[in-house]
Amino acid sequence: MRELVFALEYDPGCNAVADTLAEHPGARIRSLSLHATDERLWRVDHASGSADALAAIETAFKSTDYYADCLATDDCGATQTTDVLDRDDDTLVLYSYWERSPVCVSVPHLALDHLGDGLLFDTRHEGRHYTWRIIHSGTGNVAAFFDALETAVGDCAEMEMLRTGATAEPGGDVDHESTTLSAEQEAALRAAVEHGYYENPREVDGGELAEHLDVPRSTLTYRLRRAEEQLAKGYVTDETRPDTSHTGRP
Incomplete structure (x- = not known):
């Protein structure tokens, strides 16, 4: 198995959740589960932070029609719902479900197009930085994936490759890369x-x-x-x- 780890740094006004996290530097969001098919995407996210930050994050998730990983900068006509699964003083667990429109594009869907099926996704979101880790079989076209992602992101975010290579075997040496x-x-x-x-x-x-x-x-x-x-x-x-x-x- 292979892994890709990269980050998107969103410019102001390009992603509502990134803007919200930038306003609350101590807040973090990490994915607990993320799945995608050609037509839809669903995910569970764990947010941590102050009560004010969590309220703002919930609002950003629920009020932005194209947030759920769509790379559009305007409402693309996708259908999204977000529900609160759990909440306490400093954590929030959110479930999001997204049905694509013909013009929607996202990181998971680009990965499906170019890296094949059986993908595993892990994300971390803090401030304007959105870090992705994708586990894949290694049979796809990684260069084509990044070319397509760069085109989709456009001027809204800066891409940064963090690492790529083989995943470590259980109990084995840590991969140099x-x-x-x-x-x-x-x-x-x-x-x-x-x-x-x-x-x-x-x-x-x-x-x-x-x-x-x-x-x-x-x-x-x-x-x-x-x-x-x-x-x-x-x-x-x-x-x-x-x-x-x-x-x-x-």
Whole structure:
């Protein structure tokens, strides 16, 4: 099996949920289940955040006819319903069902067209960043998928490839590609080190570093966080590193 991991960073006004999450930086949405056929899509999402953030997320889901992964920037005529499955003070579970119109296009449907059946989807949405992980058989045309996705996204979002490669076998070694930083992540991390972002006290703050790299601060924060996550996971799972966990004091 193979995996693709990439992120879409939405511009303001292009995705109601992205706009809502940008207004509530502590809120997050992750998919619990996502399924698609040629004609429809249904998914369950888990949102976390403050009570105000959850109320705004629910409104965004329910009031935007084309939210459920449709890449349209205007109402495309799709039929969508969203229901609340569970709610407490800081979490919200939503079920969404979407029937396509002839002009609708989405990430899952483009994946079906170019990567084949039997796909598994996992998503994470924070701020304007929408991260996708797709598990596929490896028999499809990945280049054609990304070309079609780039065309569909247009000027509304920036695409960033995070990793692609074979999935790790259960109990086996971690795939090298799964711990490799993307070019954007590596550039952000190098700049952070070179400009003293990790010094104590810091020699540059996030806003200054983002301005130097000519990217939004939210984008820089996202890239650094993902790079740190990849490096931390690679360090912990590196079997060639000596195990010092049981070393006692002399």
